Amino acid sequence: MAAYREFKQISPNASATAKLTNWFENRFPTAFDAYRVHMSEYYAPKNFNFWYIFGSLALLVLVIQIVTGIFLVMHYKPDAAKAFESVEYIMRDVPWGWLIRYMHSTGASAFFVVVYLHMFRGLLYGSYRKPRELVWLFGCAIFLALMAEAFMGYLLPWGQMSYWGAQVIVNLFSAIPFIGPDLSIFIRGDYVVSDATLNRFFSFHVIAVPLVLLGLVVAHLLALHDVGSNNPDGIEIKGPGKPVDEKGHPLDGVPFHPYYTVHDIFGVSIFLFVFSAIVFLAPEMGGYFLEANNFIPADSLKTPMHIAPVWYFTPFYSMLRAVTSEMMYALIACVVLGTGYGVFKAKVAGLVKGVILVAGIVVVALMLSIDAKFWGVVAMGGAVIILFFLPWLDCSPARSIRYRPSWHKWLYAVFVVVFFVLGYLGMLAPFPLGERVSQVGTLFYFGFFLLMPWWSRLGEPKPVPDRVKFVAH
């Protein structure tokens, strides 16, 4: 129960603005509290760098997507016979419709650009470490929801890539043993991608997933403001023993408003420059943001020569394709090695060793008996799911990359390169060398995370300072 609040009296000589503010504050104190907690008295570390803009930008892109989405829905027809036509109608006959549509299509790619950079920032500075695990978990859930949102939205223009992309991805579910075939029919609402699929994807895209997304964003921000922001030095600015000023505010922090609001306005202006340059001058972005094939209406009888997802899914798509029956031997070898380590080397109780042994045998048996296609799906899903476990996989004594052993930087660089190579290969039609490279990349990707409890402990961390490093502007 909210505590009783004294009605604040204000001098009759006060300005009209002050009187109006007082009137509202007496009647809606929650809003004023929220403003203080999240803006004017939310102390954020003062040493944020360039990497810290992408959270705000993600929020901005979310707003752009919602607002442009609302206007698109006013003119779009979720009907297999009319969808493609209605998009061209928006592009031609709706006043400024082309602008709204390009903002939305560019916004989709921009969303992934800023979210990938935002996540990478978390990786660099250990932003997921205790006590920020939940912030990271909510964030990973946002990423997952975003992927669902993008995937279902991509079907709506009802072009050839929309159609066959959805067909390929929904078909993946049929690789799941026993329930797969029925599950994929359940998702499509038909035996092939059809009007029924379009309608349900539309519903999910405009209502269900955005609601989940908004709820998760609120949780992400509330959890962040409860524990406070991390920073490039990976050290706390609040808490016992941390320097404070005479009012008890952290010396190494600045109030979010006005300092980070003006900071973010500056960042937003640069982002909008790039965003507008794409929207107005290169909306197709050389085929990366709007694919040429998607200007051909969906045709269930004509399979395109080469089906590739949009760029932001391609690293994961690459991992899916990397899992061939040949690759399964490498994966089985990894499971055998892992089980062997658990049984012979790990310092755990005998009972646990038994469990590890049985689990290892069962997994290998399953891997031998179920088709590689299914394990490809597992790899693709696992590549995202594994991110959720990062707070518990990373055991480095130092949070931030700045104070980890120097070779960590190289490892992260290789990780980034691998991610890009996987992404690049995912756009191409399969070829033997590419397949081999993507298999090595897949093993590296999973090795990076699964072996993190070991490698992150290795090496000598550099001395971590007590106070954040800040150079006055």
Place this chain on the structure above:
Amino acid sequence: MKKILLALMMGLGLVAGVQAAGGGFPLDKAPVNVTDNVSLQRGARTFVNYCLSCHSAAYMRYNRLTDIGLTEQQIKDNLLITTDKVGETMKAAINPKEAANWFGAVPPDLTVIARSRAGNGGSGADYLYTFLRTFYVDDTKATGWNNLVFPSVAMPHVLWQLQGERKALFEEVESHGEKVHQFKGWEQISPGTQSAVEFDRTVGDLVNYLQWMGEPAQKTRVRVGIWVLMFISIFILIAWRLNASYWKDVK
């Protein structure tokens, strides 16, 4: 850091096209200039006279041609063939079912054809420009025509009277132990009503029109875009100084 930036740029697509050339016929650069209204108007006339018999442009309204400098009266007098309302979309003269019977497939809609053919070793306009200029006589095909860019295409050479009939000369080349036909050059069988240069211009104008029709708003888009970018540039300056004036107090 440099690596990350480079990688980012790749991700943003600043490094050239995804779908690299798939070993198809090399494409010629189309002389596209969507600000050239005279060329667009000539292209529109060719489009209406030759393409619209079989192909539709079902998302394109006739009166949108006012954007390339024509008046509604001019459109009505010269270009309305398949309808009498200037607000109608461009529908083919032929019945789609009959077309399917004749050609084995319904001729595709051409509204966004230039956008949809991008990425085959050039822009969509390059593809169309080369495609429309590389028909050759081939008696083994049902239509009597074949094409270098799109082998065994169902469409006959609609512009043959302009270009005349040509034969393609091939030579057999060994490639990876297999004999393949490689294009050597042209042999003119009968002259067309246009010279080679005139014909290239006719097709160039037509492709220019197709490029414009794919996105009639493109001229507005670029024009508005320049202003938007100039506005944001000024805003960046203000935001930069605003930020600096707040942060100068933070020690």
